Amino acid sequence: MEEKIQSSQVKEEGVKEVIHKKKISKGKFIALIIVLLVIWLGAIQIMAAERYNAVVNVIEGENKMVINPTNELLDFGDLSRDTGSSRFVTLKNPGKKDKRIVVIKYGSISEIMKIDRSNFVLKPGEEVKLEFHVQVPVSAPYKKYSGKIVIFKYPKLF
Numbered sequence: 001m002e003e004k005i006q007s008s009q010v011k012e013e014g015v016k017e018v019i020h021k022k023k024i025s026k027g028k029f030i031a032l033i034i035v036l037l038v039i040w041l042g043a044i045q046i047m048a049a050e051r052y053n054a055v056v057n058v059i060e061g062e063n064k065m066v067i068n069p070t071n072e073l074l075d076f077g078d079l080s081r082d083t084g085s086s087r088f089v090t091l092k093n094p095g096k097k098d099k100r101i102v103v104i105k106y107g108s109i110s111e112i113m114k115i116d117r118s119n120f121v122l123k124p125g126e127e128v129k130l131e132f133h134v135q136v137p138v139s140a141p142y143k144k145y146s147g148k149i150v151i152f153k154y155p156k157l158f
Contacts, residue, residue, distance in 0.1 A: 050151040052089070054109045056134050057144045074149060076134045084135035091130060091151070093122040098156035103130065107147020112136060115149075121156055 024032070056076035076085045093099050103118040116131040132149065 045152055045154050048153070050089075050153075052149040052151075053146070054105070054107070054113065054132070054149055055144065055146045056085070056109060056112070056136070058136050058140050058142050060142055074132055079134070079136045081136050081140055082138045084133060086131050086133045089130045089132070089149075089151070090127060091122060091153070092127045093124055096124050098123055099153050100156045101128075102152040102154075104150045104152070105147060106150075107145075109134065109145040109147035112140065112145060113147075122153070 052074050054074040054076070057078045059078045059080055061080045062082075074087045074089075076087060079085055091101060099122045101117075101120050101122050103115055105113055105115065105118075112134050114133045114135070116133075117128075120128075122128060130151075134145075
């Protein structure tokens with residue numbers, strides 16, 4: 001009977017060793033927490049970002065411009081070749097801390113769109129009007145250009 005007890009103790013010690021080997025060190029645990037925190041904060045910033053659809057339709061003719069008034073998207077309307085149009089987005093910082101503003105554009109419209117500022121700091125109480133300008137080149141094909149604008153606002157850390 002003593003042999004059975006000793007063999008079961010050996011098995012329990014072997015199990016304890018396996019569990020002990022799977023424990024992570026305190027430094028790795030802290031690093032894991034920091035990585036998860038950064039991912040979580042990044043996800044919050046992505047969800048809180050302002051998103052705008054942007055569109056322009058290149059049409060035949062000279063000096064033709066049809067602007068569609070809307071506040072829901074950056075619609076540059078119908079433009080003929082060698083013409084341009086601007087749309088504006090106003091950003092405000094009502095908080096008490098500086099905010100870093102990063103503007104990203106993508107899609108086919110990004111080829112012909114210029115943004116006056118895409119990476120800057122917005123001071124507390126400051127209001128800035130961002131200009132998005134589309135200039136249709138002479139060689140542009142007649143088609144609809146579309147894309148997205150994403151504006152990230154996050155606290156300036158340093």
